[in-house]
Amino acid sequence: MRELLVASFQHALAQTHPARLTAAHLPQETPALIVSVGKAAMSMLAAAQERFPRVPFIAVPKAEEGRIWPRADGGQIIPASHPVPDEQSVVAGQKVLQAVSRLKADELLLLLVSGGGSALLCAPWGIDLPTKQALTQALLRSGADIQEVNAVRKHVSALKGGRLAAATPARILALYLSDVPGDDLSVIASGPTVPDPTTFAEALAVLDRYGLDFPQVRAHLIQGARGTLPESPKPGEALFQRVENRLIGSNQVLLEAARSFWQARGYSVVILSDRFQGEARELARFHAGLVQSIRAHAQPFRPPVVLLSGGEASVTVRGSGQGGRNQEFLAWLAFYLRQEGLWALAADSDGIDGNTPAAGAILRPDSWNQANRMGLNLKDLLHNNNAHGFFQALGDLLITGETANNLNDFRVLVVDNKG
Incomplete structure (x- = not known):
């Protein structure tokens, strides 16, 4: 079962590889410039370069320690920091703004965007970089959801929130x-x-x-709220008539690929949702209650059944331990189910969960009992936000390395008749 869990994750990633998804949506027209930004920047760029090998490009991927980047013939590769921007993020932001501003109205800009771009492409507006770095860290630790985090980031940036489109006269396919x-x-x-x-x-x-008390940020936002700074471009504005924004891959597509994997092996499969949000602890409580209901009453699904879910949990960090939202989800699931455990996997599709080298972890039916035999106090570890330490001790971390993908979280629970 452990091998099946890992194989289902790998299958889903392969079926939704960014190069594969990008190739299916490339334009017939040759663009004047390709800009590829995000954790999947290099995979998306590879598909575009195969179709348009002589078009100039700028790629802004996540920097990886020790990685030697390919020679950028005809373009620039500017690795930058994630999830907190660095000086290279600012360099990348400046290069992109300069390049798109030089395009003509009859030219096409091909923009390839994947998650992580908020940090990788940075053009601070109204605040300096150190303040933006501290602000980003505080927002990510606060428990704010991604919509809230990005509402702030859009209003301290010269690029985000439609401002990149406003910075060029060119037509855009994004x-x-x-x-x-x-x-x-x-x-x-x-x-x-x-x-x-x-x-x-x-x-x-x-x-x-x-x-969150950031005087420099607040002063800038207050000016904007008073109307002394220009708002970000809004729905209905004329500039978007020359912009086509197209969704080419999503968490739902990732889950559907996993569903096909399990169904091909004879399992009954249910996709619960691709939109779960909120604290990992509460998300785990919901999943635990569902598992218990299935086992006790065969409702809302009859066991055995494979449950798939996605979305993006959040973690309000109060401890000093290591973890990520997927490891924290599984550790809380173990805590709620205790000796009535099950096989489960939770991972970030980009291969990096939180501040750890793990993509996520695997929960076994006997994880709770094994932890007790080893003298691990799961409650204490969770209150210190140290889910990583828990699964590391059990030998159940899932380590894939960066996957070149980024379609949010992946959770699979195999619910049998036990309990």
């Missing part, structure tokens, strides 16, 4: 891989070519909601 629940294009990489429905006032409200 291909988006979604890493956000609900596939809202305005949220993916903070929607550089997408109309922004959020406002300065809403960004201020996010800071208030989570008690």
